[in-house]
Amino acid sequence: MKISELSQRTGVPVASIKYFRRQGLLPAGRATAATLAEYGEEHVQRLRLIKALTTLGGLSIAATRDVLAAVDQADSTDGTLKAISYALPVPVAQAPAGDEERETEAEAAAEADAADLIAAMDWQVPDDSPHVHGLTTVLRELRRLDANYRLDRLAAYGELARSIARLDLERAADFDDSPALAEQAVIVLALSGPVLELLRRLAQEDQVRRRMEARESADS
Template sequence: MRISDLSRLSGTPVGTIKYYLREGLLPPGRPLGATLTLYGDEHVQRLRLIRALTSRGGLSIAATRDIVTAMDQPLEPLDTLKVVHYSLPTPVDAAETDAVDEHLPRVDRLLTALGWDVSAESPHRRALAASLMDLSRLGLEYSTEDLLPYAEPAAAVARLDLDRLEHIDDRLRLAEYAAIVVLLLEPVLAVLRRLAQENESHHRAAFTATTDETAPKPRPQD
């Protein structure tokens, strides 16, 4: 397909495609002459990934280049997933290095208690430590025992995610799906939690009201 067809199929302006080509995010097409270059379905797929990373993920061109470059390497699916996860921004700012470091042992104790195999290089360790730090500053201390019940549903969600990724062999499709799951499904999970809290609150309020109505009334004193 010509670059105009690639633009139409991917929904990406021609000028943007040329920019991605110059920046090395998009592999060159197959030249058929001085003014004609052909592109294939793999270019459409790569453009979808770039859009997911830059528009939805808010990644810089440099960070996006790191991911798509890794996609061109002969990585195993789980290594591909790791590259994507480590490149995407964490939901928590862990910029206060020294303060965050003080809370890393709490994270490691939790991971040990869970038996989770997590790399020491994982940015998510620091993100969790930063979150625990923020909670501590507000006077809310969550111990390992407090966090264990929260980790159980997280593990169940992770199994569901990996079940969906398990049979995707193509690295580009895997990277695109992983990025979309992280970027678009995480807000869905957060909203589902809030809806569940609202539902639970209503049930508890209704139960309290029913209990108050059925409780024996005190007898009037003579």
């Protein structure tokens, strides 16, 4: 197909396709003339993945190039999932500047809490995982706010997260070829957070309403 047809198939403007090609995100088409090239289904799939990474995943062009390189080099489903998971932004709390000595103490305590929680869940994750760092940052902020959180309660949320992760991987297991798997993984990993948060809030709204109705019934 010509570049104009590729644009129609994917919804990506011709100018953007040329830009992605210049940036090394999209392979060149097969040259048919000095200024013409033919594109195939592999270009359609790659463009869909680029769109998923940059729009749903919110990645920069540089980060998208890195994850595409990692996906291309991955030799397994797990390798593809890891490459995309590590490339997506990690939700972390932004800590305000404070006393350096207290910050160091708070960081050490949060690191210990994160390590204890991960050990309690028996999760096999490397210490340099960006998600371990993100968890440490959030736990540090909870300490700063004196939220009085308990690790056993966080572990209950961890069990829910484990079940969700299993569902995510079961969905990804249905995709054997790398481009389709990568695209599906971006959708699952990038959208699962907002969807789960909305479902959680809807469930909370439901529970609040039920409790209010129960109290009103008890008072009447």
